[in-house]
Amino acid sequence: MGVPALFRWLSKKYPKIITAVIEAEEAAINGSGSDHLDASLPNPNGFEVDNxxxxxxxxxxxxxxxxxxxxxxxxxxxxxxxxxxxxxxxxxxSRRFRAVQEAREKEKEREAGIAMFEAMGRVVSDETKNKKSWDTNAITPGCLFRILNFQLH
Structure with a gap:
């Protein structure tokens, strides 16, 4: 059971919460006959959603x-x-959040590549081993940034 008239009240008080959604065209993948959306394409709505x-x-x-x-x-x-x-x-x-999973998979592949190089007797620098990628999804409204102190020489 819902809250009577809540949606009407919210949409009048905050009209920007209601947005028409443009749905991407469905396309059959691999000729399987089943319809799937390709979420790797740009969002046809022109904006991303955090929640x-x-x-x-x-x-x-x-x-x-x-x-x-x-x-x-x-x-x-x-x-x-x-x-x-x-x-x-x-x-x-969901397109935005799929990028997080893809970044994790890419990091696993990078770690596997380093392990393979080391198994072949090659030297991999600590800088390369410890390099961390940056998750751009970490930038959200209200996030705090650490200010780095450094000097230019």
């Missing part, structure tokens, strides 16, 4: 009372529709 809050009532209702097609026959069919719709919404918003 995603879902009103599940706004997902459940259209999945159980769809426009232009009959409602699901069973509870299991309804749950499948809800999962598909939820995944669709999350895919529209």
């Amino acid at each position: 995603l809050y879902l009103d599940m009532n706004g997902i459940v209702h259209p999945c159980t009372h769809p426009e232009g097609k009959p409602p699901p026959d069973t509870e299991e069919d309804m749950m499948v529709e809800i999962f598909i719709y939820t995944e669709r919404v999350v895919n529209m918003r």
Whole structure:
């Protein structure tokens, strides 16, 4: 059960919280016949999102009372529709956070490459071994930056 009139109150008080979402075109991947969104492409909305809050009532209702097609026959069919719709919404918003996972994978590959070089008897400098990549997702509203003290020679 939701809070009566909360959405209306929030959207009137903070009109910028409501944004129309442009959904990327679906494309079949590898000829599998299943539709997937390519989240590696630029966000068609022109902005990124730090937080995603879902009103599940706004997902459940259209999945159980769809426009232009009959409602699901069973509870299991309804749950499948809800999962598909939820995944669709999350895919529209998830591109930014996928970069974090890709950076972790890239770091693992770098570490494996260093280990392979060392196993072949090659010397890898401490500077190369200890180099850390920088996560640009760390920049968020209100984050604190450390000021580095250094002198130019």
